Amino acid sequence: MKRAQPHAALGAEDEPLVFERSRPGRRAGRMPVLDVPPAPADAIPEGLRRVTAPRLPEVAERDLVTHYTRLSHRNFGIDLGFYPLGSCSMKYNPKLAEDAAALPGFRRLHPLQPESQTQGVLQMLVELEQTLCALTGMDAVTFQPAAGAHGELTGLLIMRAHHESRGDARRRVIIPDSAHGTNPASVTFAGYEVATVPSTTSGEVDVDALRGMVSDDVAGLMITNPNTVGLFETRITEIASIIHDAGGLLYYDGANLNAILGHCRPGDMGFDIVHMNLHKTFATPHGGGGPGAGPLAVSSRLASFLPAPRPVRRDDGSYGLDLGDGNSIGRVHSFLGNVGILVRASSYARALGREGLKSVSEHAVLNANYLSHRLRGAYDLAYPGRPMHEFVLTARKQKARGARAMDVAKRVIDYGFHPPTVYFPLIVDEAMMCEPTETESVETLDAFADAMLAIDAEIDSDPDLLHDAPQTAPIRRPDEARAARDLRARWYPPNDHTPHPSASSLAGPEDKPSI
Numbered sequence: 001m002k003r004a005q006p007h008a009a010l011g012a013e014d015e016p017l018v019f020e021r022s023r024p025g026r027r028a029g030r031m032p033v034l035d036v037p038p039a040p041a042d043a044i045p046e047g048l049r050r051v052t053a054p055r056l057p058e059v060a061e062r063d064l065v066t067h068y069t070r071l072s073h074r075n076f077g078i079d080l081g082f083y084p085l086g087s088c089s090m091k092y093n094p095k096l097a098e099d100a101a102a103l104p105g106f107r108r109l110h111p112l113q114p115e116s117q118t119q120g121v122l123q124m125l126v127e128l129e130q131t132l133c134a135l136t137g138m139d140a141v142t143f144q145p146a147a148g149a150h151g152e153l154t155g156l157l158i159m160r161a162h163h164e165s166r167g168d169a170r171r172r173v174i175i176p177d178s179a180h181g182t183n184p185a186s187v188t189f190a191g192y193e194v195a196t197v198p199s200t201t202s203g204e205v206d207v208d209a210l211r212g213m214v215s216d217d218v219a220g221l222m223i224t225n226p227n228t229v230g231l232f233e234t235r236i237t238e239i240a241s242i243i244h245d246a247g248g249l250l251y252y253d254g255a256n257l258n259a260i261l262g263h264c265r266p267g268d269m270g271f272d273i274v275h276m277n278l279h280k281t282f283a284t285p286h287g288g289g290g291p292g293a294g295p296l297a298v299s300s301r302l303a304s305f306l307p308a309p310r311p312v313r314r315d316d317g318s319y320g321l322d323l324g325d326g327n328s329i330g331r332v333h334s335f336l337g338n339v340g341i342l343v344r345a346s347s348y349a350r351a352l353g354r355e356g357l358k359s360v361s362e363h364a365v366l367n368a369n370y371l372s373h374r375l376r377g378a379y380d381l382a383y384p385g386r387p388m389h390e391f392v393l394t395a396r397k398q399k400a401r402g403a404r405a406m407d408v409a410k411r412v413i414d415y416g417f418h419p420p421t422v423y424f425p426l427i428v429d430e431a432m433m434c435e436p437t438e439t440e441s442v443e444t445l446d447a448f449a450d451a452m453l454a455i456d457a458e459i460d461s462d463p464d465l466l467h468d469a470p471q472t473a474p475i476r477r478p479d480e481a482r483a484a485r486d487l488r489a490r491w492y493p494p495n496d497h498t499p500h501p502s503a504s505s506l507a508g509p510e511d512k513p514s515i
């Protein structure tokens with residue numbers, strides 16, 4: 001069966017992909033005739049002077065616009081359809097947040113403008129800090145980290161500074177075996193050893209195993225709740241006591257904040273350090289490698305270690321920058337972080353308000369539960385518990401009948417949806433992780449469920465539909481690791497055989513996590 005693609009409606013599907021559009025003599029514009037004296041011959045040192053003209057693509061404006069417009073139509077984005085990529089919170093981002101970020105008062109600011117001219121943005125940041133503290137149960141925030149992983153590293157450096165300030169050198173940080181890949185990477189980057197605590201068969205941390213792992217060598221525990229398989233850790237306060245009693249700190253990976261906004265707070269669960277992924281939970285388009293924001297919140301006893309400077313409200317009511325008391329771990333980003341993303345987050349939180357943010361999480365959890373109920377007959381749930389904002393399926397049964405999780409995911413594209421995350425978390429065989437988010441209607445969830453059920457039936461009727469999927473997309477099955485790492489984004493003139501610098505020659509097997 002061949003289903004209409006969203007991009008088919010735009011007429012782009014039938015055109016072959018032609019990337020080489022350069023023709024000698026074509027131009028998209030003309031430079032004006034030089035009306036200033038040419039630079040003196042010695043203005044550029046001899047060795048740096050160009051002897052031959054650069055070879056540049058020669059394209060007419062019309063061809064250029066057509067080319068990029070066609071490419072954009074072949075791209076899939078959240079504004080085009082359903083994007084249930086688990087662990088990524090690919091939710092619709094209200095345009096209001098874009099309008100706010102585009103206000104000239106924010107957009108045209110220069111980071112070196114004096115405080116007297118930046119009172120508005122400083123006030124916005126101080127108030128956003130209050131909002132994030134209220135949501136997490138923490139006391140102070142740095143806005144510098146540019147993404148979740150950057151927040152993790154910053155938090156771990158603060159964990160280290162805390163222990164070292166007490167003359168306590170600790171070596172290990174515990175993380176669950178279901179953890180997001182950035183967690184062990186950040187732990188290693190911060191100079192700690194990773195100690196992995198196993199999960200039970202029900203998908204929660206094995207508390208007895210954790211108890212046996214703690215010692216005065218453990219700097220802390222890094223965990224997310226709901227955890228990476230989408231389940232709430234019901235024994236979290238017990239877990240917190242085990243770590244605190246051993247002198248360790250608790251780090252909350254807040255990328256899953258979408259599940260708990262306004263309902264419970266990491267601070268009340270016992271956490272000391274929390275990062276948030278504003279680009280996931282608070283209305284910033286992400287996924288294309290664009291700017292993000294991973295602010296880090298800490299409890300008062302860790303506040304003086306935060307990167308400085310921090311925006312503050314002074315006693316006289318004016319706003320300024322606090323340079324700290326000398327304990328700061330130092331800067332992790334220039335100026336105050338990615339302020340444009342912080343403006344989006346602030347306007348999103350203000351537009352929704354306390355009740356609106358609570359209902360975000362209620363609907364995120366409701367949607368995940370609804371979808372998991374519609375799918376759990378044909379596909380097995382990896383864990384029996386009630387999911388929060390996302391759930392993990394296993395394509396074990398499908399694999400036994402001849403189609404793997406990757407085949408199902410590729411076939412989903414033919415039905416006009418972005419596939420779920422596959423082969424992650426690593427502890428689940430043939431994992432498919434779905435995060436529908438709160439922004440999707442019941443009609444969309446039903447259409448996706450119908451597609452997943454139809455695909456399951458296709459395994460028995462016409463398995464090659466899955467093996468050869470996607471049938472309708474302009475690009476079929478690239479080697480995903482190489483497509484990301486050996487991306488050839490630079491134009492080379494025809495017949496130019498300059499070897500292009502390749503980042504690696506990773507030719508990964510298909511069952512790599514695709515998040």
Ligand SMILES: *Cc1c(COP(=O)(O)O)cnc(C)c1O
Nearest residue numbers: 087147148149180182224253255
């Ligand atoms: C997305 C995610 C991260 C990493 O965030 P980035 O902004 O991509 O660096 C960390 N932990 C979890 C659980 C996540 O889902």
